[in-house]
Amino acid sequence: ETGVTQTPRHLVMGMTNKKSLKCEQHLGHNAMYWYKQSAKKPLELMFVYNFKEQTENNSVPSRFSPECPNSSHLFLHLHTLQPEDSALYLCASSQDWGRDRGAYGYTFGSGTRLTVV
């Protein structure tokens, strides 16, 4: 496996369900990100982890809960979601330091297409 791998590719869940998205990067990068992509909107940064420590939470509702057990794996735990949370959830990684984190570009996974019914 190379690059950034996300599972599952598609997920349909009810508003009362609990599910998790998984991301794994095989690039040796030190930073990992969760982004939300909705139709015709710019990518929205949700969470940033640097060396498995959360360094940014972009005012994301608590029904989204990230977990980063090590620098290669990232999870997004979902519970009691709303239909407006339906979107493509993208994981990304980068090898950056300090203030330039992300300045040289990210490697993205293929995303999880989430539908909340």
Next chain:
Amino acid sequence: QKEVEQDPGPLSVPEGAIVSLNCTYSNSAFQYFMWYRQYSRKGPELLMYTYSSGNKEDGRFTAQVDKSSKYISLFIRDSQPSDSATYLCASHTGGFKTIFGAGTRLFVKA
């Protein structure tokens, strides 16, 4: 005003045409500029990265940044049907934050 603005398109061109994709940005602190290509049902893929003003060329792709007018461009020469995708521009201040445009859909007709 959005920090990075991009025409959503769609932009439809015949095969072999020169394609011009453009973004404007409002934050003069942006120093790094990127273009990503996103195929349907895939994540964005980094195409080009530039620092400050000037041009950068990679094969059929040329990225251009004009900081005086806050304008970012991507030119695709000899466009191919395989170039059909959504193109995202992005800017970075050098202070942790990357801002993306909403993307322009490009169709190259054979």
